[in-house]
Structure formats: C-alpha cells, structure tokens
Amino acid sequence: MADGSLLNFPALVLNADFRPLSYFPLSLWSWQDTVKAVFLDRVSVLNEYDQEVRSPQVSLRLPSVIALKDYIPAARRPAFTRFNVFLRDNFSCQYCDDQFPAHDLTFDHVIPRCKGGRTTWENVVTACGVCNLKKGPHLPEKINMHPRRRPDQPTSWQLQENGRAFPPNHLHESWRDYLYWDTELEN
Structure with a gap:
C-alpha cells in the first residue's frame, strides 16, 4: 500500500x-x-x-x-502565546463578543504599550480587527471600551476546558469513549 x-x-x-x-x-x-x-x-x-x-x-x-x-x-503555567490568549478568550473579541477564526483575530493591549502597558496575560485580550482599530492607543475609560472579562493568566486546565468547545472536523468512532464532547460523532 x-x-x-x-x-x-x-x-x-x-x-x-x-x-x-x-x-x-x-x-x-x-x-x-x-x-x-x-x-x-x-x-x-x-x-x-x-x-x-x-x-x-x-x-x-x-x-x-x-x-x-x-x-x-x-504545565502548571501555560505559555503566553497568541494562540493561548485566543483559546483563553474562546476565539471571541473581548469588545464586541463575536467569535472569529484565529486568522481574523489580533492581540489588544488593554492599557496600550505607548501608555506603559505590558505584554502580559493580565493586559492582553483577543480583539477583532475592527475593534482593535477602534480602540487604538486609547485607555478603555477614555473611549468606553472595556473588555467583556478581565484578562488573567489561565491554568492549563482552563485552556483544556475551553479547547473542548472546539471539536475538530473529523473524529474517528474509536475515539468516542475517550473524548467528552457534547456533539455526536459522524461516520
């Protein structure tokens, strides 16, 4: 073969x-x-x-x-990566609350770097391109754009739980007893 x-x-x-x-x-x-x-x-x-x-x-x-x-x-502390930020935020813009594919999402610094904000779990959220441009270099209070949830460092368990919300397109029937998605497996 x-x-x-x-x-x-x-x-x-x-x-x-x-x-x-x-x-x-x-x-x-x-x-x-x-x-x-x-x-x-x-x-x-x-x-x-x-x-x-x-x-x-x-x-x-x-x-x-x-x-x-x-x-x-x-890992006790997941790596701070773009993908993990998106996963923590369920691939949803933290300003408009819409879900997007990863390639349509960006980072947003809640406190912009130009105003002393750092690139950390506690200051970075997922944003769509439109909201990221709209917020720009402004502080959330100045333009009344606050993230839907306060950014924090997730645990590995939280990322795993969030990942369960996104089953892949193909799940083999023999995997059924080992995965716990609420969706039915297709043949």
Whole structure:
C-alpha cells in the first residue's frame, strides 16, 4: 500500500491517566510515529483501525487510540502565546463578543504599550480587527471600551476546558469513549 493512502489514520494520544494530552489542537500522532512508539514499548494500544501495515517479518493493525505508559504532567503555567490568549478568550473579541477564526483575530493591549502597558496575560485580550482599530492607543475609560472579562493568566486546565468547545472536523468512532464532547460523532 502506498504511504499516501495511510494519511487518514492518525492515533488519538492519551496520557497515562487516559485523558487526551490536549483537546485543542486534539492530540494526534501520525501512523508512523504511533507504530514507532508501539515498537519502542512507550505506549499501550487501546483501539485499532481495520487497516494493517506490513513488513517482511511483521503485520500490525494501525492503532487508532494509544495511551502513554509514562504520565506527562500538564504545565502548571501555560505559555503566553497568541494562540493561548485566543483559546483563553474562546476565539471571541473581548469588545464586541463575536467569535472569529484565529486568522481574523489580533492581540489588544488593554492599557496600550505607548501608555506603559505590558505584554502580559493580565493586559492582553483577543480583539477583532475592527475593534482593535477602534480602540487604538486609547485607555478603555477614555473611549468606553472595556473588555467583556478581565484578562488573567489561565491554568492549563482552563485552556483544556475551553479547547473542548472546539471539536475538530473529523473524529474517528474509536475515539468516542475517550473524548467528552457534547456533539455526536459522524461516520
């Protein structure tokens, strides 16, 4: 079988406690990385696809769900990144409250940098382009534009919970027992 036909066989990766390493983006490994981890005895296979891969000596059904044998603790303090700010704010502009795809969102410094504001969890919010331009270099009080919620540093758990609100387009049926979205899985 050609490699191209195996592109649609990712494995859902669970931590040793059987929870996904991350929800958004969903923790997935390519079939190659998964097979390598199986042979190195770093994971337990919990579910498999019907699809097989073969070598001259071995035939193996591709794993669809794996669990790490060693527990990886979540970072206590998530990294301050643009993506994590968007995830903290649920991909919603904190001024108009509309949701947008990530490529249509920007950072906004609540207290502008030109007025001494810093680039920190407590001073940066997600904004759409229109609201960011409207607010510009002004203090929120001067133009009556206040964020809907006060910006703060989220925990890793909060980011995971927010990520659960954004299921990916494709969820394999074998992942159903390991993910806890309120949406039905499609065939």
